[in-house]
Amino acid sequence: MGRFFAKKYPEHSNKVKEADRISRVNLGNKIGRQIKLVSRLELALEAWIYGALFFVVHTFMSHIHIYQQDAFQGEVMQGVLWEIAPILLISLIFMATVSERRSVLKKNIETYEKQKERKC
Numbered sequence: 001m002g003r004f005f006a007k008k009y010p011e012h013s014n015k016v017k018e019a020d021r022i023s024r025v026n027l028g029n030k031i032g033r034q035i036k037l038v039s040r041l042e043l044a045l046e047a048w049i050y051g052a053l054f055f056v057v058h059t060f061m062s063h064i065h066i067y068q069q070d071a072f073q074g075e076v077m078q079g080v081l082w083e084i085a086p087i088l089l090i091s092l093i094f095m096a097t098v099s100e101r102r103s104v105l106k107k108n109i110e111t112y113e114k115q116k117e118r119k120c
Helices: 002-008 010-067 074-119
Strands: none
Touching: 010 074
8 A cells, every 4th residue: 555655656655755854854953952951950950959069068067066066956946947949959850851861861762763763
């Protein structure tokens, strides 16, 4: 049936082949854009984590210095935790976003490789 259709309507067959080629190229371009996005997100995440780590250590040390107390007393630790909790929450959300983007990229790469195998 397919060969008959291709012989009878060669212009349609060429359009289908061209559409498949464009689809593969677009998927390749999409993967390229996603690789750039994921690498930028990973760099931003790394910078964010270093900044958050500095902030946590700085906050902890300033509480120890201000109160001149043992760092593990209840009030000091509670104050530190309330100050760093938003930073940690944002970090977790950011890490989840990067992880989700990585999984989408991996799925698209697998789809692209399957299409290349089908072509060959």
